Amino acid sequence: MVSLLFAICLVSFILVKSSPIDPIQAYVGADMMRVSPEQRENIAEYWGLDKPAIEQFFHWGSAVAGGDLGTSMIFRQPVADIIHERFFSSLALMSTAWVLSGIFGFAMGVVAAMKKDTWVDQFIKWYCYTLASTPTFWMGLLLLMIFAVWLGWFPVGMGVPVGVIAEDVTIGDRVLHLILPALTLSIIGVANIALHTRQKLIDVLASDYVLFAKARGERGFILFWRHGLRNIALPAVTLQFASFSELFGGAILAEQVFSYPGLGEATVEAGLRGDVPLLLGLVLFSALFVFAGNLIADLIYRVIDPRMKGAKSV
Numbered sequence: 001m002v003s004l005l006f007a008i009c010l011v012s013f014i015l016v017k018s019s020p021i022d023p024i025q026a027y028v029g030a031d032m033m034r035v036s037p038e039q040r041e042n043i044a045e046y047w048g049l050d051k052p053a054i055e056q057f058f059h060w061g062s063a064v065a066g067g068d069l070g071t072s073m074i075f076r077q078p079v080a081d082i083i084h085e086r087f088f089s090s091l092a093l094m095s096t097a098w099v100l101s102g103i104f105g106f107a108m109g110v111v112a113a114m115k116k117d118t119w120v121d122q123f124i125k126w127y128c129y130t131l132a133s134t135p136t137f138w139m140g141l142l143l144l145m146i147f148a149v150w151l152g153w154f155p156v157g158m159g160v161p162v163g164v165i166a167e168d169v170t171i172g173d174r175v176l177h178l179i180l181p182a183l184t185l186s187i188i189g190v191a192n193i194a195l196h197t198r199q200k201l202i203d204v205l206a207s208d209y210v211l212f213a214k215a216r217g218e219r220g221f222i223l224f225w226r227h228g229l230r231n232i233a234l235p236a237v238t239l240q241f242a243s244f245s246e247l248f249g250g251a252i253l254a255e256q257v258f259s260y261p262g263l264g265e266a267t268v269e270a271g272l273r274g275d276v277p278l279l280l281g282l283v284l285f286s287a288l289f290v291f292a293g294n295l296i297a298d299l300i301y302r303v304i305d306p307r308m309k310g311a312k313s314v
Contacts, residue, residue, distance in 0.1 A: 005287055010057070012283045016276055017053050023274030024049065027073050047073060060280060069284075070277030074269060079281035082266060087285075089159055090262030092174075093254070094247050096182040101189030102240045108190065109197025110232075116202060124194065131191040136250040140184040140257035147180060154180050157259035181254045188250060193239050200232045237297055244293035248286050 024043050028035050035043075044050040048059060063070060069079035112124040148156045155161070159177050252264030259265070263282060270279035 001291055004291070005284060006061075008283055008287050009061070009280055012280060013053075013057050013060075013276065016271070016274060016279060019274065021272070021274040023047075023073065023276065026273035026275075056276070060277065064284070069281040072270070072278040073275045074273050075275075075278070079278050082278065083263065083281060083285055086261060086263050086266055089260065090251055090255070090264065092178060093181050093185070093260065093262060094251050096178065097185030097189060097251075098240070098243070098247055100182065100186035101243075102193060102236075104186070105190040105193030106197050106236050108194040109236075110201060112194065112198040113201035113205065116205075121198075124198070128191040128194050131188055132195075134188060136184060136188050136253040137257050139188055140181070140254050143180050143184055144257060157257075159261045177258075177260070181251075181258045181260050184254045184257070185247065185250050189243060189247065192243070193236060196239055197232055197236050200235050204231045234301060237300055241293040241297035241300075245290045248289060 024040055027043060027047075041050070048056055051059070060070060069083075071077065072079050072082055075082055108124050108128070112121045115121045144156065148154045155177055157177075159174065161173055161177075248264075251262065252267055254260065255262045255264035256268055263286070266278065267282045267286075269275070270282060
């Protein structure tokens with residue numbers, strides 16, 4: 001994990017430093033013409049931008065090792081505070097989409113496999129192949145146009161109503177603003193798990209022990225419950241927890257479309273304005289988030305498959 005985090009942070013730092021974005025100009029903004037060369041040098045010295053790139057990276061790394069993620073140039077706040085403030089908004093969005101996509105994707109895959117070669121199976125496959133090639137931002141714009149602009153059922157964007165102070169925002173308001181971004185992510189996330197679950201269950205149903213169970217008279221849901229569920233649960237869990245990275249990437253686009261104040265929006269702002277401390281902090285946090293998803297999947301394997309409890313690593 002340590003080597004992975006170091007490599008990700010190093011590559012991200014190199015990419016930011018290689019970009020044509022001037023962090024000082026992004027920091028000053030429209031008043032850049034009024035800034036003298038001396039003031040520019042002072043700004044660069046204050047943020048450590050006057051030092052060689054390799055020195056900047058190791059200075060940041062030593063601070064992170066001490067528990068300090070640095071200070072954001074564009075928000076003028078500690079990076080840890082920004083991540084803490086925005087994480088819960090993104091967590092609500094991603095967890096809702098993750099649960100919905102997992103449940104509906106697994107159910108659709110099971111139905112398609114049990115109804116193999118029927119019109120139901122053909123429809124589910126067509127639906128999933130279409131979703132797999134659909135960009136997240138396009139789906140978000142489509143839902144926004146239909147349900148927010150044309151029908152007016154949901155707000156156009158933001159995480160809370162505009163002009164309402166924080167104390168007056170209710171849970172219902174937050175849920176209402178969450179629905180469209182969560183639907184965008186969950187609709188896109190259904191495809192992979194549905195197609196993989198379908199194929200795995202088809203293989204299971206064609207196995208010898210299932211054929212023997214059919215010969216004994218087992219059919220339909222009883223056959224699936226006794227012989228199919230546990231055999232397809234492991235691949236489904238693997239895909240679902242491995243989708244953390246895709247979920248985080250999709251959340252970035254969805255939050256941009258709906259102006260949702262989460263980690264994704266902060267990541268885009270940091271990248272476009274050359275805010276190295278904030279961007280590296282978000283990259284570090286997202287890598288830990290994905291790593292945690294894979295770790296949880298490994299731990300759940302032992303619950304789903306009792307045979308793995310006695311397995312020894314070679």
